[in-house]
Amino acid sequence: MEVLDGPKLRTTVTGPIADMVPETTHEYPMVALAENLFLVHESSLRTWIPLTFYQLPTGERYVHFGGRATPKVS
Template sequence: MLRVTALGPLAALEPEPVQEHPLVAVGSGVHATRPADALTWTPVTFYRLDTGREYVHRNGRAPPRAGSLAV
């Protein structure tokens, strides 16, 4: 499950600032998600930098990962 939380000024425009989407494993460290209202799948990649910091790459953005991956 991928939990997405809208933050900042734009979060006030979202009717549901916290959304959860199922993840489907497609390969090593690569998953896909498709929100209920979407027609296509979105790739989601988890990776770790040399510093040890973990990130999630989705929709052209790569914020730090929060929480654990359980699939």
């Protein structure tokens, strides 16, 4: 996952699953709902998917999207 200016979310499927999907990269506009909370819409779904940014008490920063928490890397 990459967060781009716009803001926009880019997801890229990698590994063995990438060979099974027609498109490995998708970009979704992010709609701000609240501080650190955004929504993205997948055209094949009838609902919006929340995307949340948060920081652990120990300082690590994460994004939570699609049932997955991913640590921030530079």
